[in-house]
Structure formats: structure tokens, C-alpha cells
Amino acid sequence: MARSETRPVVTLRSTAGTGQAYVTRKNRRNDPDRLVLRKYDAVAGRHVTFREER
Template sequence: MTRRNEVRTAVTMRSTAGTGYTYMTTKNRRNTPDRLVMRKFDPRLRAVALFREER
């Protein structure tokens, strides 16, 4: 269950390659207020791609 004022929140990471593939992860809002950018494997592309946080 998610509480209203949690420090760690769930975020959706969407591939910038345009495949529409997403990952779910959590981040600490206090330590990283900016959008996350990660390099992760995109199975539809069959390669590593940049994933950016969606809002």
C-alpha cells in the first residue's frame, strides 16, 4: 500500500527509442528531485537504450 507522504515514490521509465517499453522503479524524491535517466535493456529493440522518467 502506498502512503500519501512517502519519500520513495514509484516512477515509470519509458524507452526513448520509441518502442513504448516501460520499466517501473522507485526513487527518493528528496535526493533526486529531477527526472531519472537510466540505460536499460529494451527487449523490443534487443539493445540497451535510454529510459527517461515519465510524469
């Protein structure tokens, strides 16, 4: 079966500049803009914002 195009795989990159990344899926219908989440950056040792990469 083919993967759904409404839930693509996206990469979330840390805005702290450490190179840390998370991989997740998102629903394009509910979130058409770039996804921004506050998650833990292990390199920085604290929670920072992660922005969707394209």
C-alpha cells in the same frame, strides 16, 4: 500503513520509441529531477536510455 511520499513509484519509458517501460521507486530527496537510466529494451534488442514519465 501508508506508502512513503519520499519514495514514489515512477515509470521509466524507453526513448527508442518502442513503448517498453520499467516501473521503479526513487528517492525524491536525492533525485529531485527526472530519472534517466540506461536499461535493456527487449523490443529494440539493445540497451537504450529510459526517461522518467510524469
